[in-house]
Amino acid sequence: MDSPAGLAGLRACGGTNSSNSNDREALNDRKFLPYDVVAREDISPTAFVLTVRLSSGTKATQKLTRSRMNDAWAHGLWSVEVKQPQLQIARDYTPLPEVYATHTESAGESDDDTTLRLFVRVVPGGEVTKYLSRKTVGSTIELRGPHPSFDVVARLGDKSDKSRALVENEPKKMIILAGGTGVATALQAVDAALRASPTVSISLLWANRQANDCYGLNAGPLPAELNPVVRDIRALQALYGSHRLQVQTFVDAERTFITEAHVRKAIGGSDRKNSWFTSWRKGEPEAGKTPEASGADGSCIYHSQKKLTQMHADPLRNRHDGKAACSCAEGKNLVLVSGPDGFIEAWAGPKAWQAGKERQGPVGGILGQILNQDPQTLSKWQVLKL
Ligand SMILES: Cc1cc2nc3c(=O)[nH]c(=O)nc-3n(C[C@H](O)[C@H](O)[C@H](O)COP(=O)(O)OP(=O)(O)OC[C@H]3O[C@@H](n4cnc5c(N)ncnc54)[C@H](O)[C@@H]3O)c2cc1C
Numbered sequence: 001m002d003s004p005a006g007l008a009g010l011r012a013c014g015g016t017n018s019s020n021s022n023d024r025e026a027l028n029d030r031k032f033l034p035y036d037v038v039a040r041e042d043i044s045p046t047a048f049v050l051t052v053r054l055s056s057g058t059k060a061t062q063k064l065t066r067s068r069m070n071d072a073w074a075h076g077l078w079s080v081e082v083k084q085p086q087l088q089i090a091r092d093y094t095p096l097p098e099v100y101a102t103h104t105e106s107a108g109e110s111d112d113d114t115t116l117r118l119f120v121r122v123v124p125g126g127e128v129t130k131y132l133s134r135k136t137v138g139s140t141i142e143l144r145g146p147h148p149s150f151d152v153v154a155r156l157g158d159k160s161d162k163s164r165a166l167v168e169n170e171p172k173k174m175i176i177l178a179g180g181t182g183v184a185t186a187l188q189a190v191d192a193a194l195r196a197s198p199t200v201s202i203s204l205l206w207a208n209r210q211a212n213d214c215y216g217l218n219a220g221p222l223p224a225e226l227n228p229v230v231r232d233i234r235a236l237q238a239l240y241g242s243h244r245l246q247v248q249t250f251v252d253a254e255r256t257f258i259t260e261a262h263v264r265k266a267i268g269g270s271d272r273k274n275s276w277f278t279s280w281r282k283g284e285p286e287a288g289k290t291p292e293a294s295g296a297d298g299s300c301i302y303h304s305q306k307k308l309t310q311m312h313a314d315p316l317r318n319r320h321d322g323k324a325a326c327s328c329a330e331g332k333n334l335v336l337v338s339g340p341d342g343f344i345e346a347w348a349g350p351k352a353w354q355a356g357k358e359r360q361g362p363v364g365g366i367l368g369q370i371l372n373q374d375p376q377t378l379s380k381w382q383v384l385k386l
Contacts, residue, residue, distance in 0.1 A: 025057050026064035027114070032083045032090075032142035035116070037135050043227040044212050046122040047181070049096065050132065054114035055140060062112035069114070072146035073098070075316055076153055076192035077185060077386065080116065080145030084131045091128040092147065093118045094184035097191035099232040099239075116143075119184045119229060150384050151314040152189045153196040154302045157331020171199045172333055175266045177258060177347055178206045179339025180213070185386045186338050187232055194240040201243070203266040204233075205258045207250040207339070214249040260366050263347075267335070267370070267381070300326040308382060312357045335367055338386040348385050360385055 024031055039051035054065050072078040081090040096117040122129040135141060156172045174193055178186040183206055193200045208214050216226045217233060226234065237245050250256045298304050301314070303326060337348045344351070349364020363371060363383045371377050 022058075022060050022064055026061040027054070027068050027080075027143070027145060029145055029147060032081075032144045034140045035114075035143050037137055037139045037141065038115070040136055041228045043119075043229065044210060046133075047120065047213065048133070049117055049119050049228045050135060050141075051115060051117045052141060052143070053116075059112060062114055065114045066110075066112050068146060069116070071316060072148065073192075075148045075314075076151050077149035077188050078146040079149065080118075080143045080147070082118070082128060082132065083142040083144075084128045085142065086131075087127055089127060090144075093120065094181075094188060096184055096229070096232060097187050097236075099187075099191065099235045117228070119181055121181045147313075148316055149185075149313050149386065150311075151302070151317060152334060152336070152384070153192050154314065154317060154326070155332055155334060155382060155384075156193060156197070156200060157328075158196055170330055171201070172197070172331060173267075174200060174202045174334045174336065175263065176202065176204045176206075176336040176338065177263070177343075178204065178336075179343035180208060182339035182343070182386070183229060186336065187229070187236070189334075189336055190236055190245060194236065194244060202245050204245065204247045205250065205262055205266065206247065207252070207258050207343070209252045211251045211254060214251070217247060217249055260370070263335075263366070264370060267333075300328050302326050303328045303332055303382075305378060305382070308384075309352070309360050309362050310354070311360055332382040333380055335371075335381060335383045336386055337367070337383065344385045348383050351385050 025033065027033065034055040035052035036055045037050050038053050039049075041049045041051075043049065054062060057065070077094075079092040079094045081092055083090045096119055098115075118132075120129055120132050122133045132141070152174070156174070157170060174189065176186040176189060183204075186204055186206070190202055190204065193202060206214060212227070214230060217230050233245075233247055237247070248262065250258050298306065301307055301311075335348075337344050341350075345365060347365045348367045350361060352359045352361030362368070367383050371381055371383065
Protein backbone atom coordinates (compact mmCIF):
# COMPACT_ATOMS: atom_id res chain seq x y z
CA MET A 1 0.00 0.00 0.00
CA ASP A 2 1.08 3.56 -0.58
CA SER A 3 2.58 5.70 2.13
CA PRO A 4 -0.43 7.01 4.06
CA ALA A 5 1.00 10.48 4.20
CA GLY A 6 1.95 10.34 0.51
CA LEU A 7 0.28 12.17 -2.32
CA ALA A 8 -1.84 9.16 -3.26
CA GLY A 9 -3.50 9.44 0.13
CA LEU A 10 -3.98 13.19 -0.11
CA ARG A 11 -6.00 13.85 -3.23
CA ALA A 12 -7.73 17.22 -3.15
CA CYS A 13 -11.24 17.13 -1.74
CA GLY A 14 -13.27 18.76 -4.51
CA GLY A 15 -16.60 18.63 -6.30
CA THR A 16 -17.59 17.54 -9.77
CA ASN A 17 -18.25 19.61 -12.83
CA SER A 18 -20.80 17.16 -14.11
CA SER A 19 -24.16 18.62 -14.94
CA ASN A 20 -25.90 15.34 -14.31
CA SER A 21 -27.24 15.28 -10.75
CA ASN A 22 -27.59 11.48 -10.65
CA ASP A 23 -23.98 11.27 -11.67
CA ARG A 24 -22.99 13.62 -8.84
CA GLU A 25 -25.11 11.98 -6.16
CA ALA A 26 -24.03 8.41 -6.96
CA LEU A 27 -20.60 7.12 -5.89
CA ASN A 28 -18.11 9.06 -8.05
CA ASP A 29 -14.43 9.84 -7.97
CA ARG A 30 -14.78 13.63 -7.63
CA LYS A 31 -17.33 14.42 -4.94
CA PHE A 32 -17.47 12.97 -1.43
CA LEU A 33 -20.88 11.56 -0.50
CA PRO A 34 -22.24 10.64 2.94
CA TYR A 35 -22.44 6.95 3.85
CA ASP A 36 -24.15 5.62 7.00
CA VAL A 37 -22.33 3.18 9.24
CA VAL A 38 -24.79 0.26 9.46
CA ALA A 39 -22.56 -2.22 11.30
CA ARG A 40 -19.25 -2.31 13.12
CA GLU A 41 -17.31 -5.44 14.04
CA ASP A 42 -14.24 -5.11 16.24
CA ILE A 43 -11.40 -7.51 15.51
CA SER A 44 -8.96 -6.25 18.13
CA PRO A 45 -8.53 -2.99 20.09
CA THR A 46 -6.95 -1.46 16.97
CA ALA A 47 -8.71 -3.15 14.05
CA PHE A 48 -12.33 -3.17 12.98
CA VAL A 49 -14.63 -3.57 9.98
CA LEU A 50 -17.16 -0.82 9.21
CA THR A 51 -20.14 -1.68 7.01
CA VAL A 52 -21.46 1.44 5.28
CA ARG A 53 -24.30 2.31 2.90
CA LEU A 54 -25.06 5.39 0.78
CA SER A 55 -27.00 7.66 3.14
CA SER A 56 -29.69 8.98 0.91
CA GLY A 57 -30.51 9.46 -2.72
CA THR A 58 -33.12 8.30 -5.12
CA LYS A 59 -33.53 4.78 -6.39
CA ALA A 60 -31.73 5.98 -9.54
CA THR A 61 -28.63 7.20 -7.68
CA GLN A 62 -28.54 4.01 -5.63
CA LYS A 63 -28.73 1.94 -8.80
CA LEU A 64 -26.02 4.02 -10.44
CA THR A 65 -23.83 3.59 -7.36
CA ARG A 66 -24.41 -0.15 -7.51
CA SER A 67 -23.56 -0.23 -11.20
CA ARG A 68 -20.28 1.65 -10.58
CA MET A 69 -19.46 -0.76 -7.77
CA ASN A 70 -20.17 -3.68 -10.10
CA ASP A 71 -17.71 -2.22 -12.64
CA ALA A 72 -15.13 -1.88 -9.90
CA TRP A 73 -15.68 -5.45 -8.70
CA ALA A 74 -15.39 -6.62 -12.32
CA HIS A 75 -12.09 -4.73 -12.60
CA GLY A 76 -10.74 -6.57 -9.55
CA LEU A 77 -8.65 -4.31 -7.31
CA TRP A 78 -9.99 -0.92 -6.25
CA SER A 79 -10.27 1.47 -3.35
CA VAL A 80 -12.35 4.37 -2.07
CA GLU A 81 -11.24 7.49 -0.23
CA VAL A 82 -12.56 8.45 3.19
CA LYS A 83 -12.49 12.13 4.15
CA GLN A 84 -11.63 13.49 7.58
CA PRO A 85 -13.85 16.60 7.38
CA GLN A 86 -12.21 18.74 10.09
CA LEU A 87 -8.72 18.40 8.58
CA GLN A 88 -9.95 18.11 4.96
CA ILE A 89 -7.66 15.14 4.31
CA ALA A 90 -8.51 11.82 2.73
CA ARG A 91 -7.06 8.32 2.79
CA ASP A 92 -7.69 5.23 0.67
CA TYR A 93 -9.40 2.08 1.97
CA THR A 94 -9.99 -1.21 0.17
CA PRO A 95 -13.54 -2.58 0.24
CA LEU A 96 -13.67 -6.23 1.33
CA PRO A 97 -15.21 -8.44 -1.39
CA GLU A 98 -18.90 -9.20 -1.15
CA VAL A 99 -18.39 -12.60 0.39
CA TYR A 100 -20.82 -11.42 3.06
CA ALA A 101 -23.57 -12.18 0.55
CA THR A 102 -22.91 -15.82 1.45
CA HIS A 103 -23.46 -15.06 5.15
CA THR A 104 -26.62 -12.98 4.85
CA GLU A 105 -29.65 -13.44 2.69
CA SER A 106 -30.25 -10.00 1.27
CA ALA A 107 -26.87 -8.36 0.88
CA GLY A 108 -25.11 -7.95 -2.44
CA GLU A 109 -27.94 -9.30 -4.53
CA SER A 110 -30.15 -6.36 -5.39
CA ASP A 111 -29.37 -3.84 -8.11
CA ASP A 112 -29.53 -0.93 -5.64
CA ASP A 113 -27.41 -2.37 -2.82
CA THR A 114 -24.71 0.20 -2.02
CA THR A 115 -23.11 -1.68 0.89
CA LEU A 116 -19.33 -1.54 1.33
CA ARG A 117 -17.19 -3.03 4.09
CA LEU A 118 -13.95 -1.36 5.11
CA PHE A 119 -11.27 -3.10 7.18
CA VAL A 120 -9.37 -0.45 9.14
CA ARG A 121 -6.36 -0.66 11.41
CA VAL A 122 -5.67 2.33 13.66
CA VAL A 123 -2.09 3.53 13.23
CA PRO A 124 -0.43 5.45 16.08
CA GLY A 125 -0.84 9.18 15.42
CA GLY A 126 -2.94 8.46 12.35
CA GLU A 127 -5.52 11.16 11.62
CA VAL A 128 -8.09 9.33 9.50
CA THR A 129 -7.89 6.04 11.38
CA LYS A 130 -8.37 7.89 14.70
CA TYR A 131 -11.43 9.58 13.17
CA LEU A 132 -12.80 6.25 11.87
CA SER A 133 -12.14 4.48 15.18
CA ARG A 134 -14.78 6.73 16.80
CA LYS A 135 -17.48 5.78 14.30
CA THR A 136 -20.30 3.54 15.47
CA VAL A 137 -23.62 2.37 14.03
CA GLY A 138 -25.61 5.48 13.07
CA SER A 139 -22.51 7.62 12.35
CA THR A 140 -21.88 9.02 8.89
CA ILE A 141 -18.63 9.07 6.91
CA GLU A 142 -17.87 10.57 3.51
CA LEU A 143 -16.56 8.52 0.60
CA ARG A 144 -15.57 8.99 -3.01
CA GLY A 145 -14.33 6.58 -5.66
CA PRO A 146 -13.97 4.00 -7.00
CA HIS A 147 -10.26 4.24 -7.76
CA PRO A 148 -9.25 1.25 -9.89
CA SER A 149 -5.92 -0.47 -9.26
CA PHE A 150 -4.63 -3.51 -11.19
CA ASP A 151 -6.74 -5.91 -13.24
CA VAL A 152 -5.37 -9.21 -11.97
CA VAL A 153 -7.67 -11.30 -14.15
CA ALA A 154 -6.42 -9.64 -17.36
CA ARG A 155 -2.86 -10.13 -16.16
CA LEU A 156 -3.53 -13.83 -15.51
CA GLY A 157 -4.62 -14.08 -19.14
CA ASP A 158 -8.31 -13.28 -19.49
CA LYS A 159 -8.92 -11.16 -22.58
CA SER A 160 -12.55 -10.19 -22.20
CA ASP A 161 -15.78 -11.25 -20.60
CA LYS A 162 -16.75 -13.08 -23.75
CA SER A 163 -13.52 -15.04 -24.09
CA ARG A 164 -12.55 -16.82 -20.93
CA ALA A 165 -10.86 -19.65 -22.83
CA LEU A 166 -7.34 -18.45 -22.18
CA VAL A 167 -7.56 -18.59 -18.43
CA GLU A 168 -9.61 -21.75 -18.43
CA ASN A 169 -7.16 -23.65 -20.62
CA GLU A 170 -4.06 -22.67 -18.73
CA PRO A 171 -3.62 -23.29 -15.06
CA LYS A 172 -2.28 -20.15 -13.45
CA LYS A 173 -0.92 -19.46 -10.01
CA MET A 174 -1.24 -16.43 -7.82
CA ILE A 175 0.86 -16.01 -4.70
CA ILE A 176 -0.10 -13.25 -2.31
CA LEU A 177 2.14 -11.91 0.43
CA ALA A 178 -0.12 -9.85 2.67
CA GLY A 179 0.84 -7.84 5.74
CA GLY A 180 -1.93 -6.74 8.14
CA THR A 181 -4.77 -4.86 6.40
CA GLY A 182 -3.05 -5.65 3.10
CA VAL A 183 -5.25 -8.71 3.31
CA ALA A 184 -8.19 -6.57 2.09
CA THR A 185 -6.49 -6.15 -1.30
CA ALA A 186 -5.52 -9.82 -1.18
CA LEU A 187 -9.16 -10.83 -0.74
CA GLN A 188 -10.23 -8.64 -3.67
CA ALA A 189 -7.65 -10.43 -5.82
CA VAL A 190 -8.69 -13.86 -4.54
CA ASP A 191 -12.35 -13.18 -5.20
CA ALA A 192 -11.75 -11.78 -8.70
CA ALA A 193 -9.39 -14.56 -9.80
CA LEU A 194 -11.31 -17.52 -8.39
CA ARG A 195 -14.56 -16.15 -9.81
CA ALA A 196 -12.95 -15.69 -13.24
CA SER A 197 -11.50 -19.12 -13.78
CA PRO A 198 -11.62 -22.65 -12.35
CA THR A 199 -7.96 -23.19 -13.19
CA VAL A 200 -6.41 -20.47 -11.04
CA SER A 201 -4.99 -21.58 -7.70
CA ILE A 202 -3.86 -19.24 -4.97
CA SER A 203 -1.43 -19.37 -2.10
CA LEU A 204 -2.04 -16.62 0.46
CA LEU A 205 0.73 -15.97 3.00
CA TRP A 206 -0.69 -13.56 5.58
CA ALA A 207 1.47 -11.92 8.25
CA ASN A 208 -0.04 -10.25 11.33
CA ARG A 209 1.23 -8.71 14.53
CA GLN A 210 -1.13 -10.55 16.91
CA ALA A 211 -2.70 -14.02 16.85
CA ASN A 212 -6.28 -12.76 17.20
CA ASP A 213 -5.99 -10.94 13.85
CA CYS A 214 -6.14 -14.32 12.11
CA TYR A 215 -7.57 -16.51 14.88
CA GLY A 216 -9.59 -19.52 13.75
CA LEU A 217 -8.43 -19.64 10.17
CA ASN A 218 -7.23 -23.18 10.06
CA ALA A 219 -9.65 -25.03 12.33
CA GLY A 220 -11.94 -24.84 15.28
CA PRO A 221 -14.54 -22.26 16.04
CA LEU A 222 -17.89 -21.91 14.37
CA PRO A 223 -18.17 -19.08 11.82
CA ALA A 224 -20.15 -16.89 14.25
CA GLU A 225 -17.11 -16.68 16.53
CA LEU A 226 -14.69 -15.70 13.79
CA ASN A 227 -13.60 -12.18 13.00
CA PRO A 228 -15.09 -10.89 9.72
CA VAL A 229 -11.90 -11.18 7.69
CA VAL A 230 -11.18 -14.75 8.78
CA ARG A 231 -14.85 -15.55 8.19
CA ASP A 232 -14.54 -14.23 4.61
CA ILE A 233 -11.44 -16.30 3.93
CA ARG A 234 -13.21 -19.43 5.21
CA ALA A 235 -16.26 -18.60 3.11
CA LEU A 236 -14.05 -18.22 0.00
CA GLN A 237 -12.42 -21.57 0.77
CA ALA A 238 -15.85 -23.17 1.20
CA LEU A 239 -17.01 -21.64 -2.08
CA TYR A 240 -13.99 -22.47 -4.24
CA GLY A 241 -12.24 -25.28 -2.35
CA SER A 242 -9.34 -24.99 0.07
CA HIS A 243 -7.09 -26.69 -2.51
CA ARG A 244 -7.59 -23.59 -4.72
CA LEU A 245 -7.09 -21.12 -1.86
CA GLN A 246 -4.32 -22.27 0.44
CA VAL A 247 -3.71 -19.95 3.36
CA GLN A 248 -0.79 -19.82 5.77
CA THR A 249 -0.73 -17.34 8.61
CA PHE A 250 2.27 -15.87 10.43
CA VAL A 251 2.24 -13.97 13.71
CA ASP A 252 4.97 -11.55 14.83
CA ALA A 253 4.10 -12.09 18.51
CA GLU A 254 4.67 -15.83 18.05
CA ARG A 255 7.85 -15.21 16.11
CA THR A 256 6.57 -16.88 12.96
CA PHE A 257 7.45 -14.97 9.80
CA ILE A 258 7.03 -15.38 6.05
CA THR A 259 10.43 -16.54 4.79
CA GLU A 260 12.07 -16.85 1.41
CA ALA A 261 11.66 -20.62 1.70
CA HIS A 262 7.86 -20.25 2.02
CA VAL A 263 7.78 -18.12 -1.12
CA ARG A 264 10.05 -20.42 -3.12
CA LYS A 265 7.87 -23.35 -2.12
CA ALA A 266 4.68 -21.55 -3.15
CA ILE A 267 6.14 -20.55 -6.52
CA GLY A 268 7.60 -23.99 -7.13
CA GLY A 269 4.30 -25.72 -6.40
CA SER A 270 3.90 -29.42 -5.83
CA ASP A 271 5.36 -30.65 -9.10
CA ARG A 272 8.90 -29.58 -8.28
CA LYS A 273 10.36 -31.91 -10.91
CA ASN A 274 8.86 -29.92 -13.75
CA SER A 275 8.81 -26.50 -12.24
CA TRP A 276 10.84 -23.48 -13.24
CA PHE A 277 12.21 -23.58 -9.71
CA THR A 278 13.99 -26.88 -10.33
CA SER A 279 15.46 -25.48 -13.54
CA TRP A 280 16.56 -22.38 -11.70
CA ARG A 281 18.24 -24.43 -8.98
CA LYS A 282 20.11 -26.40 -11.62
CA GLY A 283 20.96 -23.24 -13.50
CA GLU A 284 19.27 -24.59 -16.64
CA PRO A 285 16.49 -23.14 -18.75
CA GLU A 286 13.40 -25.29 -19.10
CA ALA A 287 13.61 -27.51 -22.18
CA GLY A 288 12.23 -25.90 -25.31
CA LYS A 289 11.32 -22.67 -23.56
CA THR A 290 12.69 -19.24 -24.18
CA PRO A 291 11.32 -15.98 -22.77
CA GLU A 292 9.69 -15.39 -26.19
CA ALA A 293 8.03 -18.79 -26.00
CA SER A 294 5.84 -17.43 -23.23
CA GLY A 295 4.18 -15.34 -25.93
CA ALA A 296 4.26 -12.07 -24.00
CA ASP A 297 4.03 -9.08 -26.27
CA GLY A 298 6.54 -6.36 -25.38
CA SER A 299 3.96 -3.66 -26.07
CA CYS A 300 1.14 -5.25 -24.08
CA ILE A 301 -0.06 -3.12 -21.17
CA TYR A 302 -0.80 -6.26 -19.15
CA HIS A 303 2.16 -8.48 -19.92
CA SER A 304 5.19 -6.38 -20.80
CA GLN A 305 7.56 -6.42 -17.84
CA LYS A 306 9.08 -3.11 -18.94
CA LYS A 307 5.72 -1.38 -19.19
CA LEU A 308 4.71 -2.65 -15.76
CA THR A 309 7.53 -0.75 -14.06
CA GLN A 310 5.95 2.52 -15.30
CA MET A 311 2.39 1.69 -14.33
CA HIS A 312 0.25 3.04 -11.54
CA ALA A 313 -2.96 1.08 -12.28
CA ASP A 314 -4.69 -0.73 -15.15
CA PRO A 315 -7.41 0.98 -17.19
CA LEU A 316 -10.97 -0.22 -16.79
CA ARG A 317 -11.75 -2.79 -19.47
CA ASN A 318 -14.82 -2.41 -21.61
CA ARG A 319 -16.44 -5.56 -20.35
CA HIS A 320 -19.01 -5.78 -23.10
CA ASP A 321 -17.37 -5.24 -26.47
CA GLY A 322 -15.78 -8.69 -26.59
CA LYS A 323 -12.54 -7.28 -28.02
CA ALA A 324 -9.27 -8.73 -26.84
CA ALA A 325 -7.42 -6.26 -24.66
CA CYS A 326 -4.10 -7.91 -25.49
CA SER A 327 -2.85 -10.29 -28.12
CA CYS A 328 -0.38 -12.24 -26.00
CA ALA A 329 -0.44 -15.99 -26.38
CA GLU A 330 -0.78 -16.45 -22.65
CA GLY A 331 -1.02 -14.60 -19.36
CA LYS A 332 1.29 -14.53 -16.37
CA ASN A 333 1.42 -16.10 -12.96
CA LEU A 334 1.29 -13.39 -10.32
CA VAL A 335 3.00 -12.58 -7.07
CA LEU A 336 1.07 -9.85 -5.25
CA VAL A 337 2.70 -8.01 -2.35
CA SER A 338 0.23 -6.02 -0.27
CA GLY A 339 0.98 -4.30 3.02
CA PRO A 340 2.84 -1.43 4.65
CA ASP A 341 5.64 0.24 2.66
CA GLY A 342 8.41 -1.55 4.59
CA PHE A 343 6.80 -4.92 3.88
CA ILE A 344 6.55 -4.18 0.15
CA GLU A 345 10.10 -2.87 -0.02
CA ALA A 346 11.58 -5.90 1.73
CA TRP A 347 9.81 -8.35 -0.58
CA ALA A 348 9.66 -6.50 -3.91
CA GLY A 349 11.67 -3.30 -3.65
CA PRO A 350 10.30 0.24 -3.42
CA LYS A 351 7.72 1.76 -5.74
CA ALA A 352 8.93 4.71 -7.78
CA TRP A 353 7.49 8.22 -8.05
CA GLN A 354 7.21 9.62 -11.54
CA ALA A 355 5.14 12.49 -12.94
CA GLY A 356 3.29 12.86 -9.66
CA LYS A 357 2.18 9.23 -9.48
CA GLU A 358 3.46 6.24 -7.62
CA ARG A 359 4.62 3.67 -10.21
CA GLN A 360 5.56 0.04 -9.75
CA GLY A 361 9.31 0.51 -10.37
CA PRO A 362 11.63 -2.45 -10.95
CA VAL A 363 11.21 -5.62 -8.92
CA GLY A 364 13.79 -5.71 -6.14
CA GLY A 365 13.92 -7.13 -2.64
CA ILE A 366 13.78 -10.85 -2.00
CA LEU A 367 11.45 -11.50 -4.94
CA GLY A 368 13.84 -9.63 -7.23
CA GLN A 369 16.63 -11.95 -6.12
CA ILE A 370 14.49 -15.03 -6.69
CA LEU A 371 13.00 -14.06 -10.03
CA ASN A 372 15.81 -12.16 -11.73
CA GLN A 373 18.17 -15.10 -11.60
CA ASP A 374 16.29 -16.90 -14.34
CA PRO A 375 14.86 -15.31 -17.50
CA GLN A 376 12.40 -18.21 -17.77
CA THR A 377 10.99 -17.30 -14.44
CA LEU A 378 10.73 -13.64 -15.31
CA SER A 379 8.88 -14.51 -18.51
CA LYS A 380 6.20 -16.41 -16.60
CA TRP A 381 5.72 -14.38 -13.46
CA GLN A 382 4.82 -10.82 -12.66
CA VAL A 383 5.13 -9.07 -9.33
CA LEU A 384 2.56 -6.42 -8.37
CA LYS A 385 3.31 -4.07 -5.48
CA LEU A 386 -0.06 -3.06 -4.01
C1 LIG B 1 -4.76 2.01 -2.30
C2 LIG B 1 -4.71 1.97 -0.77
C3 LIG B 1 -5.57 1.13 -0.08
C4 LIG B 1 -5.54 1.11 1.32
N1 LIG B 1 -6.40 0.26 1.98
C5 LIG B 1 -6.40 0.24 3.34
C6 LIG B 1 -7.31 -0.59 4.07
O1 LIG B 1 -8.13 -1.33 3.48
N2 LIG B 1 -7.28 -0.56 5.42
C7 LIG B 1 -6.39 0.24 6.11
O2 LIG B 1 -6.42 0.24 7.35
N3 LIG B 1 -5.51 1.04 5.44
C8 LIG B 1 -5.52 1.08 4.10
N4 LIG B 1 -4.65 1.92 3.43
C9 LIG B 1 -3.82 2.86 4.22
C10 LIG B 1 -4.68 4.09 4.51
O3 LIG B 1 -4.94 4.78 3.30
C11 LIG B 1 -4.02 5.07 5.46
O4 LIG B 1 -2.75 5.40 4.96
C12 LIG B 1 -3.88 4.55 6.88
O5 LIG B 1 -5.16 4.16 7.36
C13 LIG B 1 -3.30 5.61 7.82
O6 LIG B 1 -4.02 6.79 7.69
P1 LIG B 1 -4.04 7.85 8.87
O7 LIG B 1 -4.59 9.14 8.33
O8 LIG B 1 -4.70 7.31 10.08
O9 LIG B 1 -2.50 8.00 9.22
P2 LIG B 1 -1.52 9.28 8.87
O10 LIG B 1 -2.00 10.47 9.62
O11 LIG B 1 -1.42 9.39 7.39
O12 LIG B 1 -0.15 8.72 9.45
C14 LIG B 1 0.24 8.87 10.79
C15 LIG B 1 1.55 8.15 11.08
O13 LIG B 1 1.36 6.72 10.98
C16 LIG B 1 2.28 6.15 10.07
N5 LIG B 1 1.57 5.09 9.34
C17 LIG B 1 0.50 5.28 8.55
N6 LIG B 1 0.08 4.11 8.05
C18 LIG B 1 0.89 3.16 8.53
C19 LIG B 1 0.94 1.75 8.38
N7 LIG B 1 0.08 1.07 7.60
N8 LIG B 1 1.90 1.10 9.05
C20 LIG B 1 2.77 1.75 9.83
N9 LIG B 1 2.76 3.10 10.02
C21 LIG B 1 1.84 3.78 9.37
C22 LIG B 1 2.68 7.28 9.16
O14 LIG B 1 3.96 7.07 8.61
C23 LIG B 1 2.65 8.47 10.10
O15 LIG B 1 3.83 8.57 10.81
C24 LIG B 1 -4.64 1.94 2.04
C25 LIG B 1 -3.77 2.78 1.33
C26 LIG B 1 -3.80 2.80 -0.05
C27 LIG B 1 -2.87 3.72 -0.79
